[in-house]
Amino acid sequence: MVCTPAVAAEPPPDPSRGERFDGRRSDPAAARREAALVVPRLLLVLPRLVWRALFVPVGLGARWFERRHVLQRVLDAITSRDGLVGVRPTVGITSGILPIFGLSYFNLRALGPRTELRASLAGNIADVVAARFLMRPTSLWGSAQYILDLDYTYRDDFVYSGIGFEPANQGRVGRYAANVVDVHNVVRLDAHPLVSFYGDGAFGLRRFGNGRDIYGVPPIADVYCTPKFDGRCLTAHVSEAEVPGFNEGTQFLRATLGMHVDTRDSFSAPSQGVALDVRADYSHGLGDDHSSYVRLHGILEAALDLWQRSRVLVVRLQAGTVLPTEGSSPVPFTELYVLGLPELHRGVRFGRYRDASLFLATAEYRWPIAQWMDAALFVDYGGVFGPHFDGFSFDKMIPAVGGALRVRTSQQLIMRLQLAYGWAGEGTVVTFTASAF
Amino acid sequence: MTTTPRRALLSIAIVAALAGCAPPSVRFVDRGILWDERDAQPIPQPRTRAFYSDWVGLRDAIFLPADRALGLDYGAESENPNALDEVGDSTWFRDPRRVVDADGRVWWRPLGGARVEEGPMAGYAHPTPPFVVTKGKTYGLNAGFQVRDATGQKWLFKFDHAGLVGLDTSTEAVAARIVWSLGWNVPAVEICDLSAEELRLSPTASMTDPVGDEVAMDGAALAAILARVPRLPDGRMRALASRWIAGHNVGPAPFFGRRDDDPNDRVPHEARRDLRGLQPVYALINNTDALETNTLDMYVGRPGEGHVVHYQQDVGGSFGARATGPQTYWMGRTIYLDPLEMVESILTLGLLRRSWQGAELKTARAVALARWPEIGFFDVEHFDPKEWTPVLHNPAFVRRTRRDTYWGAKRVALLEDDELDGAVRAGRYRPEAAAYLSSVLKGRRERIARTYFAETPPLESFAFRGRALCFEDWWLKRGLGGAAATRYLATGAVRGPVVDEGDGFTRCAPLTDGRGYRVASIAVARAGDRAPGRAVRVHFVDDGVVGGRRLIGIER
Numbered sequence: 006m007v008c009t010p011a012v013a014a015e016p017p018p019d020p021s022r023g024e025r026f027d028g029r030r031s032d033p034a035a036a037r038r039e040a041a042l043v044v045p046r047l048l049l050v051l052p053r054l055v056w057r058a059l060f061v062p063v064g065l066g067a068r069w070f071e072r073r074h075v076l077q078r079v080l081d082a083i084t085s086r087d088g089l090v091g092v093r094p095t096v097g098i099t100s101g102i103l104p105i106f107g108l109s110y111f112n113l114r115a116l117g118p119r120t121e122l123r124a125s126l127a128g129n130i131a132d133v134v135a136a137r138f139l140m141r142p143t144s145l146w147g148s149a150q151y152i153l154d155l156d157y158t159y160r161d162d163f164v165y166s167g168i169g170f171e172p173a174n175q176g177r178v179g180r181y182a183a184n185v186v187d188v189h190n191v192v193r194l195d196a197h198p199l200v201s202f203y204g205d206g207a208f209g210l211r212r213f214g215n216g217r218d219i220y221g222v223p224p225i226a227d228v229y230c231t232p233k234f235d236g237r238c239l240t241a242h243v244s245e246a247e248v249p250g251f252n253e254g255t256q257f258l259r260a261t262l263g264m265h266v267d268t269r270d271s272f273s274a275p276s277q278g279v280a281l282d283v284r285a286d287y288s289h290g291l292g293d294d295h296s297s298y299v300r301l302h303g304i305l306e307a308a309l310d311l312w313q314r315s316r317v318l319v320v321r322l323q324a325g326t327v328l329p330t331e332g333s334s335p336v337p338f339t340e341l342y343v344l345g346l347p348e349l350h351r352g353v354r355f356g357r358y359r360d361a362s363l364f365l366a367t368a369e370y371r372w373p374i375a376q377w378m379d380a381a382l383f384v385d386y387g388g389v390f391g392p393h394f395d396g397f398s399f400d401k402m403i404p405a406v407g408g409a410l411r412v413r414t415s416q417q418l419i420m421r422l423q424l425a426y427g428w429a430g431e432g433t434v435v436t437f438t439a440s441a442f
Numbered sequence: 443m444t445t446t447p448r449r450a451l452l453s454i455a456i457v458a459a460l461a462g463c464a465p466p467s468v469r470f471v472d473r474g475i476l477w478d479e480r481d482a483q484p485i486p487q488p489r490t491r492a493f494y495s496d497w498v499g500l501r502d503a504i505f506l507p508a509d510r511a512l513g514l515d516y517g518a519e520s521e522n523p524n525a526l527d528e529v530g531d532s533t534w535f536r537d538p539r540r541v542v543d544a545d546g547r548v549w550w551r552p553l554g555g556a557r558v559e560e561g562p563m564a565g566y567a568h569p570t571p572p573f574v575v576t577k578g579k580t581y582g583l584n585a586g587f588q589v590r591d592a593t594g595q596k597w598l599f600k601f602d603h604a605g606l607v608g609l610d611t612s613t614e615a616v617a618a619r620i621v622w623s624l625g626w627n628v629p630a631v632e633i634c635d636l637s638a639e640e641l642r643l644s645p646t647a648s649m650t651d652p653v654g655d656e657v658a659m660d661g662a663a664l665a666a667i668l669a670r671v672p673r674l675p676d677g678r679m680r681a682l683a684s685r686w687i688a689g690h691n692v693g694p695a696p697f698f699g700r701r702d703d704d705p706n707d708r709v710p711h712e713a714r715r716d717l718r719g720l721q722p723v724y725a726l727i728n729n730t731d732a733l734e735t736n737t738l739d740m741y742v743g744r745p746g747e748g749h750v751v752h753y754q755q756d757v758g759g760s761f762g763a764r765a766t767g768p769q770t771y772w773m774g775r776t777i778y779l780d781p782l783e784m785v786e787s788i789l790t791l792g793l794l795r796r797s798w799q800g801a802e803l804k805t806a807r808a809v810a811l812a813r814w815p816e817i818g819f820f821d822v823e824h825f826d827p828k829e830w831t832p833v834l835h836n837p838a839f840v841r842r843t844r845r846d847t848y849w850g851a852k853r854v855a856l857l858e859d860d861e862l863d864g865a866v867r868a869g870r871y872r873p874e875a876a877a878y879l880s881s882v883l884k885g886r887r888e889r890i891a892r893t894y895f896a897e898t899p900p901l902e903s904f905a906f907r908g909r910a911l912c913f914e915d916w917w918l919k920r921g922l923g924g925a926a927a928t929r930y931l932a933t934g935a936v937r938g939p940v941v942d943e944g945d946g947f948t949r950c951a952p953l954t955d956g957r958g959y960r961v962a963s964i965a966v967a968r969a970g971d972r973a974p975g976r977a978v979r980v981h982f983v984d985d986g987v988v989g990g991r992r993l994i995g996i997e998r
Contacts, residue, residue, distance in 0.1 A: 013992055014983075015473035020522075020708055021480055027525040027995070028473045035519065042514050053512035060505045067497040074653040076496065081652065276801075313800030316792050372792030373799055374784045376772045382791065 089113040093418050093441035095127045100434045101220060101354040102162045103129045109441040117143030125440065132182070132217075134159040148195040156187040161216045164345075164356030165225050165248060168338065170388055170401040178357075179225030180216025181243075181251070183339070185209075199268055205261035205286070211339050212254040215243070225251075250337030255294045257340075261286035269308055274371075274379070276314035280306045288340065295334040300327045311370075319369045326362040328392060336361070342389050344403070345434075350385050352405020352427025354434055360389035364397070374410075381409040385425070403429045469959070470981045470995030476524040477542060479532035481706035482749040487741050488703040491693030495735045498696075502733075502834045503779040506698065510840075520715035520846050525981075525995040527845060533706065534695075534752045535716035537625040539856055546993050547905035549914075550856050553623055555864030561619035562630040569597050569632075569683040571640035578649025578659050578667065585667045587649075587659075588686075589641070596686035599634070600758075601671040601679060603767050608816030610765065611682035612869035614758030616879070617727045619865040624723055624853045626716070627753045630685040633870050635678045638668055680870075687753065689740035695752040696734045698837035704750050717838035719850030720754075722890050724839075725830035726854050726883065728820055730773040731759025732832040732839070761879070762810065762818015769818055771807045772798035774825075777834050797829060816875055822885035827851075827893045844897055845998050851894035852902070854887055855920050862887070891920050898998050899966045901978045906991045910950040911936050911962050911980060912943065919947035927969035931977070935962040935984070957986040 018024035025032070070076060084091035090112045098104040107127025115122050121141040128134040138155040161182035186209065193203040215226045229247045230238030243251045263284030269275035283303045290296040302325035309318040329336055342363035345353040350365055365387030374380045388402040407425030414420075420439040427434065510516070524530055526548060531537065539550040557564070570592040579586035579598065586600040602610045611633060618628045647659040671679045697717055701707040711717055724732045738755035742748050762769050775798040776783065786794055797803075807819040814820075832839070842850075862883045866876050891900075900916035918925050930940035936951035943950055951964060961981050965974035981995035 013472055013474045013994070015471065017474035017476045019480065020476070021483065021706075026476055026479070026522045026530070028471045028476065029469070029525070029995075030471065032468075034468070038517070046514055049512045049514065053509065056505075056508055056512060060501075060509075063505075064497060064501065067500055068492075068494055071494050071496045072492065072654075078653050312795070313802055315795075315799040315801065370791070372787070374787035374792075375779070376770070376776065376798065378784070380788050380792070 087114070090115075091441075094439060095125050095441070096437065096439040097127065097135075098435070098437040099355055100432075100436070101164065101222075101356075103131055103133050103160070103219065105129050105133055105135055107135070111441050116140065119143070123441065131219075132159070132161045150193045150195070152189070152191040152193065154187075154189040154191065156185070158185040159183070161214070162219050163216065164222065164354070165229065165338070165359075166357050167229075167247065167359070168249075168341065169360050169391065170358060170396075177228050178222050179228035180219060180222050181225040181248075182214040182216050184212040185339075186211075199266055201265045201267075203261075203263045203265065203284075205259070205263075207259040207261065207286075208257070209259060209288075210254070210256040211250075211337065213243075213251045248338050249335035250294070250296070250339070253293050255296065255337040255339070256291045257288045257294060257296070258291065259286050259288040269306075270314070274317075275306075275308040275319065276317045277308050277310040279308075280304070290334075294337070296336055296340075297330045297333045298327055298336045298340070299330065300340075301325060315373060317371045319367075319371065321367045321369075322365070324362075324364045326393060328361075344387065344389060350387050350403065350405065350427070351383065351407055351423060351436070352385055352425040352434060353403060353429055354431045357429070357431070358389050358403070361392040362390040362394045362397075364388065364390070364394070364402070377413050379411045379413075381411070383407050383409065383425075385427070403427055405429075407434075468979075468981070468995065468997050470525050472959075472983050472992065472994050473525075475526055475528075475542075475546070475994075477530045479522065479530045481532050481708070482751075483706055484743070484747045485705055485749055486703075487690065487745045487748065488692050488701055488739075488750060490691065491739075493694050493735050495733070498734045499778065499834055502698075502837060503777065504781065506837055507782070507835055507840075515841070517843065518713065518841070519843055520718050520841075521709045521713040523715050523845070523849070526993070527849070527996050527998050529716050529719075529849070532716070533750060534627070534714065535625045536627075538623065539625075543905075545905060545989075547903055549903045552856075552858045553861055555858075555860035555867075557864070558619055558623045558861040559864035559867050561632075561865070561868060562622045562628055563632050563685070566630050566685055567593055567595065569595070569634050571636060572642050573597070573599070573636065573640055574642045574644050575659070575664060576644045576647055578647070578663065585670045586681075587664070587667065590644075598684040598686065599681040600684065601667075601681055604670060604672050606767065606815055607672045607674060607680050608869065608871060608875075609763045609768065609818060610758055611680050612816055612871055613761045613763040613818075614682050614756070616865050616869040617729060617757040617760035619868055620727055620857065620862070620883075621723065621729075621754055621757050623861060623865070624856065626720065626723075627751060628757060629687050629753065629755055632683055632868065634681045634683040635674060635870075636681055637678045641668075682758070687738070687740050687755075689742040689748070689751065692739045692741050692750065694734045695737035695739045696837075697732075697737075697839070698734075701739070701750070706749055712837045712841050714838065715846050715849055718842035718846035719853070721830075721836070721839040721842055722827060722847060722850035722854050722894065724757075724760075724832065725774075725825075725827050726857075726886050726890060727757070727760040728762070728769075728774050728825075728830075729757050729760040730769060730832045731756070731764065732836050733834055761820040762807075762814070768811055768815075771804045771819065773833055774830050777831055780835075797824075797826060814875055814878060816871055817879055820879070820882055822882055822889060825886050825889055827886075827890045848894050848898040848900075848998060851890050852900065852916070855891045855895070855900070855916055857883075857887055859884060888920070888922070891916070892922055895920075895922065896968070897976070899964070899976060899978050901964060901966070904980050904993055904996065906953075906982075906993075907950060908988060909953050911953055911964075912948060912950040913964070915947050915949055915966070917966075917968065924969035929967045929974070931963075931965040931967070931974040933963045933965075933977075934979070935960040935982070936964065940964070953984075953991075957984050960984050 018028040020026055092108050092110050095107040095109045105127040109125035112122040120143050123139040125137045136157040140153040144150045163181050163183050165181055166178045188208045189205050191203055191205045193201050195201045215224045226243050229244050231242040231244045233239050245252055261284055265282045267280040269278030269280050286300050288298055304323040306321040311318055327336055327341055341359050341361055344350040344358040345355045367385045369381050369383040371379055371381045385405040386402055390397045405425050405427035409423040412420040418441055423436040425434045541551055542548050573589035573591055575587045575589050577588040589597050589599055615631055615633050618631045622628045643661055643664050648656055649659040650656055674680055696711055698712045700710050736756040738753040739750050742751050810819040863880050866880045895917050901913045902916055903914045905912050932940050932951040935954055937954050938952045940949045940951045961979050963977045963979045965977035967974040979997035983992045983994055
């Protein structure tokens with residue numbers, strides 16, 4: 006059938022004259038919808054204006070930066086063309102001690118393929134210096150690898166709160182200064198893809214001094230002083246009985262032997278497998294340092310894949326003890342186990358709880374929240390005890406819970422923000438770190 | 443009779459009763475249909491706007507989503523569809539397939555494989571050696587330079603990354619043809635395999651360094667660029683030759699806002715259906731780089747007499763390719779920075795699983811890259827049309843409504859098998875890679891059609907034949923199955939059985955008696971549906987005689 010085209014009553018709409026594209030005079034449904042939104046939108050006007058006002062300077066700044074290629078220029082200035090050599094900022098902020106800021110340098114080609122040369126220098130204008138040099142050259146003997154690790158730290162905000170888990174000690178907290186030098190020469194032998202043995206010939210040196218009053222924590226000499234006959238403190242002199250090794254410092258040679266068995270699929274972010282690390286070291290004081298001691302330490306870690314290597318539970322147990330040899334003077338206080346370091350109980354403030362033995366159990370659940378960011382929830386449960394775990398008691402174990410966010414950038418920079426609450430009466434411990442290490 | 447068909451019939455009866463009583467929700471005007479937006483009127487040359495990638499990323503990831511939330515800017519329909527819920531030709535989009543018959547019926551003709559293979563190069567001469575290099579490529583992340591060929595035509599040559607011949611070049615050649623064949627403006631591009639001997643360096647050649655400083659380009663600089671280019675087995679280099687676009691570059695064509703210095707630019711871009719509806723098309727080809735920086739506004743004509751033409755200028759971030767190399771596993775599934783998703787993940791402790799998470803996806807990508815290095819990770823199995831997204835929130839895509847998405851899906855469904863094969867031929871892949879890419883494109887096309895045609899009944903090409911209203915059912919036309927189980931519910935100005943016209947997908951419903959403004963409502967129940975779904979409402983004016991019926995609006 007042939008149809009005769011019907012003629013519309015009016016020509017097509019002309020949007021240039023403000024007419025709707027569909028030719029209708031109005032859209033009552035849309036008008037009703039807009040009318041219903043008038044009041045909610047009015048209520049949101051102010052926050053919206055504030056938001057827009059905020060973004061005006063941000064936009065201007067971002068465009069200015071981009072026009073001048075500021076980010077590119079900075080990245081070019083601090084990174085080689087192949088991305089294997091560069092400098093990155095280093096930041097370390099932890100509750101209770103001074104923040105440090107600095108730079109870390111990496112060179113992943115100077116020593117050959119699959120090698121590392123790293124150095125960092127960070128500090129704080131208030132007398133904190135932390136330097137590190139790490140060298141992992143190309144393997145010279147097949148499965149054997151050499152690693153040189155030099156560390157130097159000077160801080161005057163180290164915290165000392167006595168030896169042993171004595172709540173009474175927690176009222177006696179003082180700050181001390183320390184020059185800390187560590188030189189590690191590690192040789193690792195990969196006996197099997199899953200098993201390696203390592204040895205370390207290390208030298209260490211520590212020199213101590215009185216600290217400063219920071220965040221309300223007084224210098225150590227005000228707290229752990231050597232009393233005069235009248236019971237008052239001998240000025241700027243720390244009690245050797247309470248703080249062994251403080252006045253003379255310590256210098257030592259340390260030999261370590263260890264074994265590492267690792268079936269995990271990744272060193273930095275394992276999602277399945279088990280790792281066992283056991284080591285023993287012997288330290289021998291030099292010069293006026295008459296201490297000598299053996300330290301035994303073991304770590305067992307299991308990563309459980311909960312879902313497609315994306316949701317992971319990592320459980321870790323570690324234990325260690327420091328055993329003075331016969332005839333040794335007291336083990337210097339810095340060589341005992343100290344809770345409150347990032348790897349040793351995250352819910353305890355830096356420098357608290359120090360003794361000859363350690364037991365620590367941790368469980369960490371990790372999941373990705375963006376392609377470049379992980380979140381973690383963790384529980385730490387541990388404490389320090391006397392030699393041979395003397396006085397071990399669950400009453401002396403401190404539980405802590407916390408969460409962390411870890412950002413992995415494509416530019417050799419790892420950032421971690423961590424909050425932990427420990428039942429040690431010290432509140433929340435906040436840590437933020439950023440570094441190329 | 444089993445329970446399910448009885449329930450279905452009951453539902454149909456209830457819906458029919460309700461539909462018969464309901465007044466028309468929309469009333470159209472008896473006037474011609476707008477098939478030309480008339481946005482090419484002469485205007486003064488607009489100012490040139492700068493390209494910002496970092497700022498646009500920040501804006502699209504953080505500023506605009508929050509601003510949209512505070513403005514309750516959700517659910518608004520796009521502004522430029524005509525009364526038939528279609529989009530007229532404009533400087534953004536020009537449908538090369540659409541035919542509007544004298545009686546007002548709209549239908550789409552296939553372009554054919556050969557025409558799609560030629561694509562945007564139709565009517566242009568191919569690049570002819572020798573090529574004089576005039577300028578190093580100043581933007582983008584892969585190696586390249588500007589050349590003038592033996593005929594004086596200017597081209598931009600882009601190359602692949604080391605070890606990945608075809609990943610960038612062939613991808614863009616194919617993707618550009620698909621986008622072009624559906625109506626969007628893209629540069630004329632084609633694969634050009636050339637040898638170093640065919641290149642000459644202009645004595646005035648220059649290049650821009652990464653921080654924007656202009657420096658002379660010497661032989662060493664050219665050699666350095668060529669040294670990064672992977673070689674074909676015969677030693678030649680594969681280039682993507684992109685014909686210099688005519689006109690004056692006035693900056694990007696954003697997916698948001700309007701050009702206040704272009705009176706032709708009347709509709710906010712985020713409210714343009716031809717931009718919102720680009721989402722299913724880009725989902726088909728996995729163009730995760732659908733960002734403002736990959737668009738281009740060209741002022742065409744002499745100053746004061748020209749107008750702006752809007753291009754999707756770089757669609758090479760498609761299939762499994764990205765300008766920096768292969769796409770990573772998460773692309774197409776999430777965006778760089780989605781604060782809301784991150785907060786959700788934190789609060790739910792990871793119990794909410796995302797499609798980009800998990801080892802299986804990463805393994806599939808690794809396998810795909812090993813097998814199809816020239817294509818990258820591009821498959822059907824891991825493709826979810828609704829979830830698909832570019833690497834940043836696209837302000838137009840995120841505002842798309844069901845109707846916008848249907849319109850875009852309809853474009854995807856228009857691609858015939860031989861047209862996809864023709865587009866793939868332009869990529870000059872090895873035969874097995876070409877076959878794989880064709881099969882993936884067809885699979886994704888079907889998945890898009892199946893997803894969106896289930897939401898909106900794909901009834902098209904309405905026409906009056908005698909005393910019946912006829913239409914095509916694209917679910918059946920695309921072979922999505924269930925023809926025997928498909929039931930139609932015709933109400934309003936159409937009643938009675940909907941009959942098959944014999945071609946398997948054209949159906950006709952008898953018109954009831956009546957005159958004046960009338961609305962016919964047709965809903966569809968597919969196999970497994972317990973009740974008919976959403977209806978398509980066809981508005982027409984009936985003069986009561988054969989040939990006296992005019993289609994004036996379609997409501998979906």
